[in-house]
Amino acid sequence: MxxxxxxxxxxxxxxxxxxxxxxxxxxxxxxxxxxxxxxxxxxxxxxxxxxxxxxxxxxxxxxxxxxxxxxxxxxxxxxxxxxxxxxxxxEENPNDYREEFRYVLELHDKAIEEKTRIDQMQQRTANFRYIPPIISALCGLVLTFLLPPDVKPYGIYVTLIFTTLLTVVINKKTSNSKEMQRFNACYSKLLLCPHCGKPLTEIEFKNQMCNACQARA
Ligand SMILES: [Zn+2]
Known part of the structure; x- marks a missing residue:
């Protein structure tokens, strides 16, 4: 002990x-x-x-x-x-922050991985956003060429309501901004200089040195 x-x-x-x-x-x-x-x-x-x-x-x-x-x-x-x-x-030597920088760097790399994952998911789901305008365009074609004139206005209303609802639902489902915000909020509080606790910039991570207090790996 x-x-x-x-x-x-x-x-x-x-x-x-x-x-x-x-x-x-x-x-x-x-x-x-x-x-x-x-x-x-x-x-x-x-x-x-x-x-x-x-x-x-x-x-x-x-x-x-x-x-x-x-x-x-x-x-x-x-x-x-x-x-x-x-x-x-x-630490025997109070100025030795190597182990701690290594740990923060590990957290940093994990954060980058997580960020890439969220970005990729966002890119994948972004494609769903093309669906409502495509449906809208198809319905437009059908309405113009196939429906008898007296039904056309109703068709336009129904299409409008349907595609608007679909847009809202798809935007809601594919919006990862909340996840990104949560991610940013969490990591900005963890990716700190091991010594003075200041948030480290990408350059400082690269150099493994805090510009504020000069603690280095
Ligand atoms: Zn520092």
């Missing part, structure tokens, strides 16, 4: 400056059990202990089993608080 008390006077290897006033002296503890479970516990801190969950939301922790790369937030995510990935507690 391995245990860290985290705080301005904690036993963690990386320093937490006194200026980080939202962090208590002994803020939280992290225990790694012999069977490899990571247990985060709040030590009655003044401003609370949180994690960022898989939906990218801040979630308060009293006692919780987390995983190695869970983002922990002490107090809040401002400069007065402190945020880091649980793994950082194990």
């Amino acid at each position: 391995q245990q860290f008390i985290i705080g301005r006077e904690g036993t963690q290897r990386f320093p937490i400056a006194d200026a980080k006033t939202r962090v208590s002296r002994k803020h939280a503890s992290l225990t790694i059990t012999d069977d490899g479970r990571w247990i985060l516990e709040d030590l009655d801190s003044a401003n609370g202990t949180y994690i960022i969950n898989e939906q990218g939301e801040m979630q308060e922790v009293k006692r919780m089993v987390i995983h190695e790369f869970t983002r922990i937030v002490l107090g809040d995510q401002t400069k007065m608080g402190c945020t880091f990935l649980a793994h950082h507690l194990l």
